[in-house]
Amino acid sequence: MPSYSGIWNLVAVFQAVGQGLWPVILTGNVGLFGGGSLTVSGASINVIQYVTISTLGNATDFGDLIQGQNRLGACASSQRGVFAGNQFSAVSNVIDYVTIASAGNAIDFGDLTVARYGLAGCASSTRGLFGGGFTTVEVNVIDYITIATTGNATDFGDILAVLRNISSCSSSTRGIFAGGFSSGGGGQSNVIQYVTIASVGNSIDFGDLTIARQGLAACSSSTRGIFGGGDANPTKQNVIDYITIATTGNAVDFGDLLQDTTNLSACSSTTRGLFGGGQVGTNTVINVIQYVTIASTGNAIDFGDLLSATEVLAGCSNAHGGL
Secondary structure, eight states, X not given: OOOHHHHHHHHHHXXXXXXXXXXXXXXXXXXEEEOOXXXXXXXXXXXXXXXXXXXXXXXXXXXEEEEEEOSOEEEEOSSEEEEEEEOSSXXXXXXXXXXXTBOOOOEEEEEOSSOOBSOEEEEOXXXXXXXXXXXXXXXXXXXXXXXXXXXXXXXXXXXXXXXXXXXXXXXXXXXXXXXXXXXXXXXXXXXXXXXXXXXXXXXXXXXXXXXXXXXXXXXXXXXXXXXXXXBOSSOBOOEEEEEETXXXXXXXXXXXXXXXXXXXXXXXXXXXXXXXXXXXXXXXXXOEEEEEETTXXXXXXXXXXXXXXXXXXXXXXXXXXXX
8 A cells, every 4th residue: 555655756756747847756865945036126926846854965856836926934744835925015914835745836725814924833743833024014913734645724823023024933842933124123033932732822932042133944854943043133044053953052153154144944864954045245145055964063064056056945844853
């Protein structure tokens, strides 16, 4: 009898063949990078690209989002990748999804409870969360979805403060939100907070990042969360922090990214964390993908390149620590 994942692969094949297409079937630990902008404050792009996390190399085209999206959030189960929110050309509540095992274009999933951008996503094997963001002001909203179904998001609770350009990662039980920016006088945040994914409710204080910053990216194994890069105003950062997700406490220095980078994205397997794209120097957008071994500490190593230099994109995978 075929495995559950095998059945999903067959479904993807039949769907594509019904459309007159022969799909590219993907196996192993697949990382997706979706949306973003090719220039600083530029228009959104709809490109989704993928890498095999266990193998070094450049990204490959996966398909397209249903519209151009940047400053979006992403999360995933072992079968589906989900992308939500958008800044350009209008603030959007769109949620769309792809079947990770089969390269192709995204399909409409439903809507967020609040149209916004600068949000962050994390997930368990069944439930996806999207927290924070910006409409005309920052918001503290956390939404949740059941990844295997489609439909509109439901209110989960609130993060501790109104924040945008936040980051998120998870274990199978806890969702972590860290960093961000509030224009209401708070500026860059060093706050790490957590929720229990299977329940609903407001987030709880976890501890602090080593440096307050926004525009950072996060990924995780089942035990450790990693936070890389960001903008500490006025300087971009190369810092990588880590936490033990099952405990609470302040983050600890992990190592450094290849260069000071903000507005990057991240995805992971249970052993390797990837950081893709972002902005460096004086408003230069990069195509670099770099990686760390999550269970160790140390500086990031070059992995390969995105299809093009891209910032304010979102990453997810079918093998992250929340599964």
